[in-house]
Amino acid sequence: MQARRIVLITGASRGIGAETARILAARGDHVVLNYREKRRRAQNLADEIVAAGGSASIAGADLTDEAATAAMIADIGDRLGRVDVLVLNASGGLEHGAPPDYAMTINRDAQLRLVRAAGPRLAAGSRVVFVTSHQAHFHGRRPVPAGYEPIAASKRAGEDALRALIPEFAERGIGFTVVSGDMIDGTIIVRLLERRDPAAVAARTEHGPLPTVEEFATAVADATTHPAEPGSTVYVGGADYLTSS
Numbered sequence: 001m002q003a004r005r006i007v008l009i010t011g012a013s014r015g016i017g018a019e020t021a022r023i024l025a026a027r028g029d030h031v032v033l034n035y036r037e038k039r040r041r042a043q044n045l046a047d048e049i050v051a052a053g054g055s056a057s058i059a060g061a062d063l064t065d066e067a068a069t070a071a072m073i074a075d076i077g078d079r080l081g082r083v084d085v086l087v088l089n090a091s092g093g094l095e096h097g098a099p100p101d102y103a104m105t106i107n108r109d110a111q112l113r114l115v116r117a118a119g120p121r122l123a124a125g126s127r128v129v130f131v132t133s134h135q136a137h138f139h140g141r142r143p144v145p146a147g148y149e150p151i152a153a154s155k156r157a158g159e160d161a162l163r164a165l166i167p168e169f170a171e172r173g174i175g176f177t178v179v180s181g182d183m184i185d186g187t188i189i190v191r192l193l194e195r196r197d198p199a200a201v202a203a204r205t206e207h208g209p210l211p212t213v214e215e216f217a218t219a220v221a222d223a224t225t226h227p228a229e230p231g232s233t234v235y236v237g238g239a240d241y242l243t244s245s
Helices: 015-026 039-051 066-080 102-121 146-163 166-172 188-196 198-205 213-223 239-244
Strands: 006-009 030-035 055-060 085-088 127-133 175-181 232-236
Touching: 006 015, 006 066, 015 030, 015 039, 015 055, 015 085, 015 213, 030 039, 030 066, 039 055, 055 066, 066 102, 085 102, 102 146, 127 146, 127 213, 146 175, 166 175, 175 213, 213 232
Parallel strands: 006 030, 006 085, 030 055, 085 127, 127 175, 175 232
Antiparallel strands: none
């Protein structure tokens, strides 16, 4: 019997991360649900997955905290021995009262640090999946809503930093895939942006319905298994980005 894959999903207590966890657990993976503060919410999700016949555990860490990140990876290593898939879903930058450099800290620095920390646990055949948005992926080539600019710029910087590791990934046999989506209906980022710049969200719906959390999470889950060249990008929604980029 083939062993379950160990899948660490950051920002997994709600939204896209949580739905990705449900999908992968239903497919037979053991999902490790990273959370920053909402331990009860993460545990409730893990319990839900187990009750449905899946396998899940939780791992708390503020990814902007180097020591906490290292401790989380060490704990996963002690408990589970390895990481087969690392889904980089956590992001931020629109939080009220956050310092000016927070977006870059979480969307670039923390992503790179986590990959480095997890590196010794990533064996040949493992996969890193970076979750982003079209507004970030096409940053510098397409207009970005003013309220989303800090996230777009910092997530593009995070993607660039990870793409710089592709030669190293390739040498070690580690896959790397980017999943980019239009604004995703119902996510916290879209809700926050609607408060700051409702016209920006409305403008995206002019091109058709926004992808749902389930649709996008399914694409993320699929990206953990589908064969792909290192650095390949999977696009979800936003056809106008792809036809005029």
